[in-house]
């Protein structure tokens with residue numbers, strides 16, 4: 001039996017106990033693919049709320065959106081308070097429910113390196129100073145990470161567990177154009193290589209079922225991601241949610257979501273090739289509320305997860 005290393009197991013091996021990710025979403029952060037710097041409207045599937053189901057459960061401190069790229073950042077203090085408040089709320093719940101005592105602060109929503117370096121330094125350092133935090137996981141885009149930020153993360157990584165998470169989605173530029181990604185694959189490749197040169201832990205995010213992609217294309221994206229030297233991979237199916245450009249395309253019959261069978265087949269084919277030292281952070285995703293338009297199977301993430309595990313097992317893979 002081939003055993004897949006989960007991200008949870010990787011962290012447990014390293015820290016001697018389970019480490020819990022605490023997702024954070026701060027006011028003022030946006031995305032260059034939304035605010036007009038690269039494009040407007042964002043990726044065709046993006047409705048950022050749908051990425052943050054946990055955060056929707058906690059009260060967020062609401063505030064006006066500020067321009068983080070201006071030299072002045074009068075609301076940095078507010079962001080620091082939000083960070084502390086969200087961390088306390090969620091970590092206390094994890095402590096209560098799971099007896100958790102080690103955490104990774106996960107800068108999840110939008111593009112978390114898209115701000116002046118001084119702002120980022122203060123936020124990252126604040127996160128690392130919170131109780132029982134062993135490191136950071138920073139979600140970002142490959143076109144929004146400067147050498148300066150990577151150098152700072154490299155310094156932090158000497159003492160802390162530092163992960164940087166890039167959305168790769170597909171290695172095919174024609175697909176990236178179709179989803180209005182705003183950057184090409186070469187840009188992702190360069191950002192990952194620069195991160196790896198600094199020994200940062202890199203997680204690559206892939207989506208299966210992107211418009212007009214064949215099984216062969218999904219497998220090629222997976223192979224190339226492995227070849228780039230990432231340390232961890234997240235995969236999820238492309239699903240259609242309300243208030244997105246993809247929803248319009250779906251309703252006009254211009255996009256058909258991947259079937260559960262095809263998705264699972266591609267996961268199995270990918271995991272057969274997965275090197276033992278690359279961990280898996282996510283194997284599927286779903287939206288368990290009425291904003292999900294299609295496919296129906298993405299409504300029940302647990303059921304899909306069970307089917308994936310079963311199919312992997314049938315193919316000699318333990319997950």
Ligand code: SF4
Nearest residue numbers: 031033042043046110
């Ligand atoms: S990069 Fe992320 S936040 Fe920005 S538009 Fe795409 S999915 Fe949304």
